[in-house]
Amino acid sequence: MFQGSHAINMDAKGRMAIPAKYRDSLASACDGRIVMTAHTQDRCVLVYPEPEWQTILPKIEALPTFNKASLRAQRLLIGYATPLELDGNGRVLVPPTLRDYAKLDKKLMLVGLGKKFELWSEEAWLASVADLETEDDLPEAMMSLTL
Template sequence: MFQGSQSLNVDVKGRVAVPSRYRELLAAVCEGRLIVTANPYERCLNIYPEPQWKDVKAKIEALPNSNKKVRRLQRLVLGNASELEMDGNGRLLLPPTLREFANLDKKAVLVGLGEKAELWSEQSWNEMLDESDDEPMPEEMSNLSL
């Protein structure tokens, strides 16, 4: 559903316009209802169409909350989840707490990742692209040929 990246503007009220190439599809798939929440691994936001969110939410709720890391993930993702609906102009009003979490000010980048998208501040996105990656490659990627 989501692919590619696109620069977006965040207006003074905290609204972003959903790119036109996604609007019709989102209207058909979820009637423009999206869930926006904190990404638990990086300072950006995850955006899910409502049907995909239900699956993600169920997986997170099923985790054993006796583990401190699980509780942190649940608090970040479920505790910050906001139900949003595109307005008549295809815009989403991002809650101030989520804008602050992701350091969203005036310039943002929407990154499509299939069934979800990430929303980054332009500065954070560029910094992430420039940083070196010292982590070992997961085994699942060892035979991936692109």
């Protein structure tokens, strides 16, 4: 389970290091093989352990292509999907197409969301968190939670 947010840096070649606390989990779950793809609603990158991606890929492929929103989701999720492997130092090269899509630069935020990560530019992450603070409407499913 991936959780927490981590400030990380991307080098001039477009490589980023996965935080050490997640490297062992990724090594055991997927031998360091991941899939990066575009988020369909936010300008960030989704990072899946390869086995997790393989479980959701058929669901994405099964979406109706005559529905514009479904087709857009397929184009983004499958079209940008890039299989990658962590190197011996726990680094991975973020593909240039995804760097452009999410406007990723040197300062990044890697956010754990259970079975996957989101990779954000630090600036976009801080703006997104600020936007969440101004939203008043909680989904009905959250109204029954006790935290």
